[in-house]
Structures are given as C-alpha cells and as structure tokens.
Amino acid sequence: MNSKQEQIKKFCRERNWDQFHNPKDILLGIVEEVGEFRNLAKWEQDPQVIRKVFLEKKAEVEDGIGDMFWFLSLLANSYDIDIDQAAQVVIDENERRFPLDQTKDRHTNINLGGYDGHH
Amino acid sequence: MNSKQEQIKKFCRERNWDQFHNPKDILLGIVEEVGEFRNLAKWEQDPQVIRKVFLEKKAEVEDGIGDMFWFLSLLANSYDIDIDQAAQVVIDENERRFPLDQTKDRHTNINLGGYDGHH
Amino acid sequence: MNSKQEQIKKFCRERNWDQFHNPKDILLGIVEEVGEFRNLAKWEQDPQVIRKVFLEKKAEVEDGIGDMFWFLSLLANSYDIDIDQAAQVVIDENERRFPLDQTKDRHTNINLGGYDGHH
C-alpha cells in the first residue's frame, strides 16, 4: 500500500474515526474541495490565464490536492482498497480503451468527434 | 513521485493530452465520479446497509477510486505537484489541527460540537 | 417563464455577462454551493441531528438554495430553457417512472431493493 494512504489509515485508527466515515460524507468532502478550486478558475475563458493563476497559487493548489488524496484514502481504507492497485487497474484499462494510434493529439469526448474505445 | 502518478504522466505525454487538461474539465471529471458513487448509497439511511452494498460492489468501488486517482494525477501533473508530498503536507497539518487528546472518538464538525483546531 | 429566472436574465443582460457563462463555470458554481452545505452535515450520522442543525441555520440554507437557483437560471438562460417547463417534463416523467402503488413508503435505490420503473 502507498505509504501516505497507510499513514492516513493509522491517523484515523488512533482517533477511532471509522465510525464517522460514511461514504456520503467522504464524497461530499471531495465535492467541497472541487468547489474551493473553482474560485481560482471561475469565469476565465483563456486556458493560459487559468494556468498562470494556478501556478501563482501553487501552495493552495497543492493543499487542495493533498486534501483530495486524504478523502480518497478515507474512502479506500473503508473497504480495504489499495489506491495504487486501483490506479493500476484504471491505467491498464485506459491503455486498452485509448490506443495511442487513435488518441494521439485527439481528445476523448465522443460528443465532439473524440475517440473512446468503450463506445 | 508516486509511481502511478508517474505512469499516468507518461500515458498523457505520449498522447500529447496536456492541451486538453484545463482544470475545469478535470474537476468536473472528479465530480462525475462522485456522482456515480451516489447511486450505490442514495436514500439509504442505515450506515451498515450502505457498507454492505459497497462491499458487495467492491470492484465498482475500486474502479471509481482508481478513476479519481487518475483525475487527481492529471491535476497534479499539470502543475508539477507531487501527490505524495501534497498528502504529507496535509497529514502534518492534520496532526496539528486535530490533536489526539481532543479528537479521539470525536468528529470534527464544529456545527455539531466537534473539534477543529482551525477554529 | 418563472419571474425569478426572468429577473436573473435581465440582471446578466444589463452587465453583458453572457460572455462569461461557460457551462463548465456554472456547473462548478453549483458544486461549490453543494460543498458549502456539506459543512453543516458532515460526519453526523443521525438524520434528526442533521435536520436540527439545518433548521437552526435556516438563513444559511435559504441563501444556498437561492444561489443554486441563480446558477440554474444562468445555465437555463444560456440555452433559452424555461426552468418551469423543464421541471414539468421531469414531474410528468417521474409520475410514470415511480407509480404511487409501487413507491409509497419505498425508496428508489435499486441497489437496495428500491423501485425504479426505468430499470
């Protein structure tokens, strides 16, 4: 298991916090983090300007990413799921689903002419 | 860097997908995963029943966790953020914010009598 | 058209704000509102206690609901959709999908024995 996921597991076990880790609360915690990120980008349409502000607020962005990993670990730990293994399953699936020769320089939004091997 | 984050970076670089990775799209991707989880738990009020259905659908839960880690890696890779380091910052902060003697067997919702050292 | 949706349309037209109303930004605005609600309920497992705190914070809940309606109006106004008509379509569909004799006192989570005429 990823050592950060393991540390988060230990932190929660020491506090006996599993009793509070209803998946609904964890999922809404992830949603709250997404909402906080929104304030950096909102209403700006130029991707380069958005990029600039995210780089200027890098500590804040890092903190939000850390918080999301925290919530993801709570969710995974609730069901004895190893995040690294879960990521590997997705990586393998995406290798099949988005072959390099079909998806180089091409997005995957099938509503807009993209390629997705699932469809 | 976590080796899964690294693999995802390589996958996207090969496809030249950075051009599509506007943070708004990545964040909405995470939201979509949360929405998919919702169907497992919705309207059920008994945490034990929710737990049971998540364990019965463990492969689906693992897949959703892997997808969220994927999106989190896209976000982190956009700004050269190491997820493991970001997680460590949060772990260290939470050690200070939620001291063991104040938070054992106690939640952190300050609206409902919980403890949060930030407030 | 609902008069509140109409007022919001006028407010935005006067400011020439349509240029900013990319649906991604509007959707993330809704997500941010959900995230703010989360703090009232998080980690609490007893629905009666959650109910009590929402009633105690009724002005805050009302404000969040108003904000969500605002964002929903921005989205609807972008594509000349009438929210009242859209709601009627869903009400009619739900009358067919959840007949009274199948769904009285019964939830609609098909993972947990509920009824949903779509499945």
Place this chain on the structure above:
Amino acid sequence: MNSKQEQIKKFCRERNWDQFHNPKDILLGIVEEVGEFRNLAKWEQDPQVIRKVFLEKKAEVEDGIGDMFWFLSLLANSYDIDIDQAAQVVIDENERRFPLDQTKDRHTNINLGGYDGHH
C-alpha cells in the same frame, strides 16, 4: 410558492418520501446531475463549440435542468423554504454586491482582476 415546487412537494408527500430526504442524498443527487452534464463539454476548450453541442443536445440539457430543480425542491421542501423567496434574497444581494457601473463587461473573479463587492 412556485407551482412546480408545490407539485413536487405533493408528489413526495403522497409517497411518504420525506423519510428518505437526508440532505446528503439530495446534495449528491445534484452532484450526479452536474457529472452527467460534464460529458457534453469535457476536454473541449472552445466556448463556441461547447455552445453548439449543448444546443444540439437541448432536450438532454433541459432534462438535466429539470432534474436539478427537482432536487433543489426536495431540499427546499425539507425545511419549508420557498425557492422563489430564496432567489429574491440572492437577487437583491447581488444588486448590492455587483453594482452595474463596476461590473458591466467585467467578471467577478477577484483572482483575475474581477470585481466583487464582498471583498
């Protein structure tokens, strides 16, 4: 009260569904709708192309807006909140917060030079 909100109240009362309307479930329902919208826009960076696809899928967009209004009504009805009144409170606040002479042709993202009277 808005007549659609009233109809949704009646629909739920007939089915005795209030027992299921924990705000966490309602909020995650809204999140699910946002996630569904995401598939129309994802990875596309040109606002005009996004607009085109939303107009082409107008029935789907209308359905999603109706579903969000449904969930918003469930939330409001749980605490006897009138959505129209809640919207009016926000409209009045936004008149004060975003005066026309400061916000015409100008967004409200204070991270990017916008104006927001709250800050």
